Amino acid sequence: MITAEEAASAPGAPGRAEPAWPWKGAPVHALVQRIHQLQAERAQAFRRLEEAHRQYVRSGPHYDFPRYRGSVHKVTQAFAAASREVLALEAELAGPRAQPLLAGHVRALQQLEQTRLATVALLQLMGAPELRGQEDASQMHQLKMNSHPLL
Numbered sequence: 001m002i003t004a005e006e007a008a009s010a011p012g013a014p015g016r017a018e019p020a021w022p023w024k025g026a027p028v029h030a031l032v033q034r035i036h037q038l039q040a041e042r043a044q045a046f047r048r049l050e051e052a053h054r055q056y057v058r059s060g061p062h063y064d065f066p067r068y069r070g071s072v073h074k075v076t077q078a079f080a081a082a083s084r085e086v087l088a089l090e091a092e093l094a095g096p097r098a099q100p101l102l103a104g105h106v107r108a109l110q111q112l113e114q115t116r117l118a119t120v121a122l123l124q125l126m127g128a129p130e131l132r133g134q135e136d137a138s139q140m141h142q143l144k145m146n147s148h149p150l151l
Helices: 004-009 028-058 065-094 100-126 137-147
Strands: none
Touching (some): 065 100
16 A cells, blocks of 8 residues: 555656756856756767777677667767757746847757767768778768868
8 A cells, every 4th residue: 555645756646746957047157057068978979979880890890780789879868868958958048048149059059969960970871881982082071071060
């Protein structure tokens, strides 16, 4: 038998208060600092993705694709978590904090990160041992330029 207190604290129970968002009421500079931290986390995730690809390519001739796929999955989860929080911070800046210019910069940053991730993924695919030698050199150079952060 469960107690009334346990029932009230169960997930989805009526009357249960949602946990407070940690940035509610925080000063704008704290939000900006958190965005900076999230960018550092994304940079680290990009490094892990690049290292996983290097290990995959070096694992030939019997390529260890399951290990690479697992690494990509973990990095993808990290990117998704960072993106969700950046979007929430952007919404906080755009709405309750009335900082539309700053929110717009955060939105642009988010879009650049999405483009960068898609470009890096495409570069890794093009650099896959199965496809090597089939890419156009000028296209590969352009993709590499697009994958570097904020050049």
